[in-house]
């Protein structure tokens with residue numbers, strides 16, 4: 423017996439309407455909406471290719487970097503207070519940049535120790551005297567015209 427062209431669940435005719443397949447049956451969008459998982463971002467039913475992150479359903483199209491809108495499914499990304507960033511945006515916009523080497527301070531591995539002063543941050547291994555290059559992390563230093571100097575070099579400025 424051929425299946426009639428109506429919704430398997432509510433029997434609404436589907437002629438000329440949009441519908442989806444659910445468990446091998448035709449299903450109208452209204453019914454599908456009732457069964458479907460709803461994307462935590464846009465609140466719409468996920469018809470296909472949804473992803474799950476931390477037990478929450480998302481459209482693959484909705485799970486994107488907040489900065490550049492690149493899709494994050496299957497990519498490395500970083501979550502910061504419920505915002506998701508691709509690796510590049512995280513490096514460029516979120517992580518603090520070291521005032522010495524201009525590279526991001528990621529907080530992981532080498533360079534997780536940070537020297538912060540006057541709103542600027544340095545990797546501890548980048549915090550050295552502008553003149554003689556002695557490392558000044560946890561030492562006395564002089565901050566002069568946005569540059570760091572050891573007390574000896576500071577005297578000769």
Ligand SMILES: [Zn+2]
Pocket residue numbers: 429430431432433434449450451452453454
């Ligand atoms: Zn239906």
Ligand SMILES: [Zn+2]
Pocket residue numbers: 461462463464465466480481483484
């Ligand atoms: Zn969505």
Ligand SMILES: [Zn+2]
Pocket residue numbers: 487488489490491492507508509510511512
């Ligand atoms: Zn991005």
Ligand SMILES: [Zn+2]
Pocket residue numbers: 520521522523524525544545547548
């Ligand atoms: Zn650095």
Ligand SMILES: [Zn+2]
Pocket residue numbers: 551552553554555556571572573574575576
């Ligand atoms: Zn010095």
